[in-house]
Amino acid sequence: MFFKVKTSEEVQEILKGFKPVGMETIPISEALNRVLAKEIVSQEDMPGFSRSSMDGYAVRAKDTFGAADSLPAFLDLAGEVIMGKEPDGRVISGKAMKISTGGMIPDGADAVVMLEYCHSVDEKTIEVSRTVAPLENIIGKGDDFRKGEVIFKKGTVLRPQDIGLLAGLGIEKIPVYRKPQVGIISTGDEVVPIHQKPGPGQVRDINSYTLSAFCLQAGAIPVNLGLCKDNFEEMREKAGKVLEFCDTVWISGGSSVGTRDMTVKVLESFDGMELLVHGIAISPGKPTIIARIGSKAVFGLPGHVASAMVVAEIFLNPFLAVLSGKVLSSGNAHQSLQAVLERNVESVSGRDDYIRVKLCQRNGKYLADPVFGKSGLISTLVEADGLVKIDRNTEGLYKGQTVSVLLFRPVENEE
Amino acid sequence: MFFKVKTSEEVQEILKGFKPVGMETIPISEALNRVLAKEIVSQEDMPGFSRSSMDGYAVRAKDTFGAADSLPAFLDLAGEVIMGKEPDGRVISGKAMKISTGGMIPDGADAVVMLEYCHSVDEKTIEVSRTVAPLENIIGKGDDFRKGEVIFKKGTVLRPQDIGLLAGLGIEKIPVYRKPQVGIISTGDEVVPIHQKPGPGQVRDINSYTLSAFCLQAGAIPVNLGLCKDNFEEMREKAGKVLEFCDTVWISGGSSVGTRDMTVKVLESFDGMELLVHGIAISPGKPTIIARIGSKAVFGLPGHVASAMVVAEIFLNPFLAVLSGKVLSSGNAHQSLQAVLERNVESVSGRDDYIRVKLCQRNGKYLADPVFGKSGLISTLVEADGLVKIDRNTEGLYKGQTVSVLLFRPVENEE
Numbered sequence: 028m029f030f031k032v033k034t035s036e037e038v039q040e041i042l043k044g045f046k047p048v049g050m051e052t053i054p055i056s057e058a059l060n061r062v063l064a065k066e067i068v069s070q071e072d073m074p075g076f077s078r079s080s081m082d083g084y085a086v087r088a089k090d091t092f093g094a095a096d097s098l099p100a101f102l103d104l105a106g107e108v109i110m111g112k113e114p115d116g117r118v119i120s121g122k123a124m125k126i127s128t129g130g131m132i133p134d135g136a137d138a139v140v141m142l143e144y145c146h147s148v149d150e151k152t153i154e155v156s157r158t159v160a161p162l163e164n165i166i167g168k169g170d171d172f173r174k175g176e177v178i179f180k181k182g183t184v185l186r187p188q189d190i191g192l193l194a195g196l197g198i199e200k201i202p203v204y205r206k207p208q209v210g211i212i213s214t215g216d217e218v219v220p221i222h223q224k225p226g227p228g229q230v231r232d233i234n235s236y237t238l239s240a241f242c243l244q245a246g247a248i249p250v251n252l253g254l255c256k257d258n259f260e261e262m263r264e265k266a267g268k269v270l271e272f273c274d275t276v277w278i279s280g281g282s283s284v285g286t287r288d289m290t291v292k293v294l295e296s297f298d299g300m301e302l303l304v305h306g307i308a309i310s311p312g313k314p315t316i317i318a319r320i321g322s323k324a325v326f327g328l329p330g331h332v333a334s335a336m337v338v339a340e341i342f343l344n345p346f347l348a349v350l351s352g353k354v355l356s357s358g359n360a361h362q363s364l365q366a367v368l369e370r371n372v373e374s375v376s377g378r379d380d381y382i383r384v385k386l387c388q389r390n391g392k393y394l395a396d397p398v399f400g401k402s403g404l405i406s407t408l409v410e411a412d413g414l415v416k417i418d419r420n421t422e423g424l425y426k427g428q429t430v431s432v433l434l435f436r437p438v439e440n441e442e
Numbered sequence: 443m444f445f446k447v448k449t450s451e452e453v454q455e456i457l458k459g460f461k462p463v464g465m466e467t468i469p470i471s472e473a474l475n476r477v478l479a480k481e482i483v484s485q486e487d488m489p490g491f492s493r494s495s496m497d498g499y500a501v502r503a504k505d506t507f508g509a510a511d512s513l514p515a516f517l518d519l520a521g522e523v524i525m526g527k528e529p530d531g532r533v534i535s536g537k538a539m540k541i542s543t544g545g546m547i548p549d550g551a552d553a554v555v556m557l558e559y560c561h562s563v564d565e566k567t568i569e570v571s572r573t574v575a576p577l578e579n580i581i582g583k584g585d586d587f588r589k590g591e592v593i594f595k596k597g598t599v600l601r602p603q604d605i606g607l608l609a610g611l612g613i614e615k616i617p618v619y620r621k622p623q624v625g626i627i628s629t630g631d632e633v634v635p636i637h638q639k640p641g642p643g644q645v646r647d648i649n650s651y652t653l654s655a656f657c658l659q660a661g662a663i664p665v666n667l668g669l670c671k672d673n674f675e676e677m678r679e680k681a682g683k684v685l686e687f688c689d690t691v692w693i694s695g696g697s698s699v700g701t702r703d704m705t706v707k708v709l710e711s712f713d714g715m716e717l718l719v720h721g722i723a724i725s726p727g728k729p730t731i732i733a734r735i736g737s738k739a740v741f742g743l744p745g746h747v748a749s750a751m752v753v754a755e756i757f758l759n760p761f762l763a764v765l766s767g768k769v770l771s772s773g774n775a776h777q778s779l780q781a782v783l784e785r786n787v788e789s790v791s792g793r794d795d796y797i798r799v800k801l802c803q804r805n806g807k808y809l810a811d812p813v814f815g816k817s818g819l820i821s822t823l824v825e826a827d828g829l830v831k832i833d834r835n836t837e838g839l840y841k842g843q844t845v846s847v848l849l850f851r852p853v854e855n856e857e
């Protein structure tokens with residue numbers, strides 16, 4: 028079978044064709060970073076009543092008009108608003124009620140004068156030395172959200188403040204997409220479990236652990252099937268088992284032509300298998316295979332962990348976003364930053380090259396220093412903070428050029 | 443007691459004085475985003491043997507010198523390297539062994555010729571049409587890391603590729619700092635549990651949920667003590683209980699002078715309490731209290747969730763990094779990005795103002811649009827992507843100015 032190597036854009040388009048996994052309902056305490064599977068409509072006004080945003084006195088604004096240090100307004104004290112209670116009384120012209128931050132504005136009042144502009148004259152009278160405007164220092168009923176208003180769209184990824192809003196509206200059970208389950212199979216006759224001391228020619232299983240951690244970071248659940256020999260029957264059996272209950276399957280290994288061909292043969296042995304991608308015009312990561320079996324995507328990833336990780340960052344990350352139901356608004360920003368390249372980097376045209384860079388800051392600017400070393404070395408990934416793409420239509424990037432760095436993970440906040 | 447309001451810088455300096463929590467040993471499968479409590483030294487060379495990075499033939503490089511399409515070199519086939527096995531034989535001058543990607547380089551060979559530059563002449567002979575240099579297409583023993591080399595410093599936050607490297611070295615038990623435990627107490631006579639329908643003057647408990655989610659996001663463990671009335675005895679008891687087993691305590695509520703004073707009185711009732719901060723020159727978030735009780739920091743946070751969240755982003759985030767033992771190298775980048783401000787924003791000098799902004803992208807640039815609205819509104823936080831600081835020595839920021847946006851959370855990758 029002849030298969031043209033696909034461009035990154037073609038592959039991204041193919042991956043967008045998959046559907047999100049199903050939904051479930053979870054308690055609010057577990058909702059951080061989960062993805063809403065339904066839009067959320069406010070069932071009430073928030074806040075449910077007008078509140079003071081300051082410590083002070085609830086008044087009728089016009090009673091303070093013209094008030095100043097030299098000409099204070101005198102108001103009769105009509106009691107105090109107790110926190111968490113309905114005010115006992117109302118404010119009529121010439122009156123004021125003491126109120127704390129968050130207290131309920133009494134009927135009749137339309138503003139709050141801050142405490143520091145009020146002075147007690149006697150037990151029953153205060154003087155006000157500042158004019159307040161109507162609604163000043165008041166958070167009105169429904170100022171945050173009104174009953175019936177859409178507060179979150181389907182596909183929103185919940186942050187702490189979003190969870191706070193759901194709590195404020197009394198929404199304790201949250202409808203979210205399930206976390207996608209990812210079956211991970213690591214192949215290769217040379218690979219041994221990590222507790223084992225490798226013999227000559229053997230290496231430990233790096234990929235299962237790297238890809239599992241990658242899944243966790245992306246909000247998915249890794250199902251680690253462990254090692255598999257380069258053997259048709261064994262791979263067929265493991266893939267079949269994991270396809271039954273996982274949402275996608277990632278088979279890593281097979282950078283050699285022989286093992287890659289076998290992965291394709293295994294996939295072809297499933298009914299209705301459609302080979303979508305056999306090779307991508309990127310480096311590293313070219314020998315990537317993507318097939319559809321039923322409604323599920325199965326990936327054959329390069330055996331070199333560094334190549335597998337580049338494919339994961341560039342393709343599996345957005346693919347998991349699709350499966351997770353995340354809606355990334357078009358105006359949304361990338362998890363990337365602009366940096367100035369520290370050296371010239373050559374590239375072969377006809378494929379997108381992803382180079383690994385280390386970031387540092389100088390004079391408030393980010394600098395990106397290419398990490399050199401053979402792409403099979405995991406050290407190049409460990410030293411790097413992110414990737415820079417060299418487009419297939421260019422022959423390289425120049426020192427001093429501003430480039431966009433796709434971050435492996437948000438760099439820590441230092442402040 | 444008179445207390446001068448402290449600047450942000452003074453507060454950050456105070457918070458750096460606290461010590462990381464203790465350590466524990468965890469399995470590698472749970473190590474994502476955990477912080478190493480010890481440096482890690484490689485106990486072996488990685489890789490442990492020289493490997494081929496291509497499918498091809500292992501040869502002596504000098505046997506190929508001068509080889510070209512028009513003048514191929516002829517080599518005798520001396521067998522094949524089986525994956526995961528020690529090569530059966532060695533390569534002497536004039537010989538070649540077939541090898542797959544990842545295979546062990548046989549003794550005598552010092553380079554690999556890619557498959558596509560080799561052609562079988564007969565069963566025992568190949569012709570090579572390209573010169574290879576010594577070490578070409580070989581990953582040498584120890585190229586990644588050498589035995590005895592420090593591979594991770596104490597304080598490193600583990601990413602997927604870092605976990606891959608630990609797996610590759612057979613390190614299954616990882617020494618990390620414990621996750622800090624944060625006791626969270628939400629106070630206020632007006633606050634009711636979220637399952638309850640608030641009566642007049644009452645609101646649901648937003649802060650416990652927001653701060654708990656914030657802790658989870660920062661890699662800490664929230665211990666939610668629930669609601670507490672504005673009552674000395676109750677607050678004293680809850681704070682005392684949680685101080686026994688948590689690493690830090692956060693008491694939110696008390697934006698009114700009265701409740702703030704009570705929080706201070708409760709803290710003062712503990713032996714050896716030292717009031718470190720009583721007010722910070724920032725807005726929102728000024729009425730923040732920080733005390734040291736024993737070795738633990740106790741925070742009194744503003745009751746308005748929007749103010750509490752700003753304090754959390756600016757101070758509690760780096761504080762949790764300190765407790766977690768994270769080492770943020772000085773060259774490290776912020777979780778922030780540069781954006782062009784969309785409107786003028788005024789500010790009061792003498793305090794650092796944090797405005798909330800919404801980001802969008804236009805022509806490859808980020809634009810930051812200030813979210814207006816009273817700071818007590820949670821909607822302003824929900825609409826925002828991050829914060830922009832207006833330094834206390836400036837009177838505002840101008841439309842068109844480039845500003846640094848501290849992101850609430852990494853914005854999603856769209857690619």
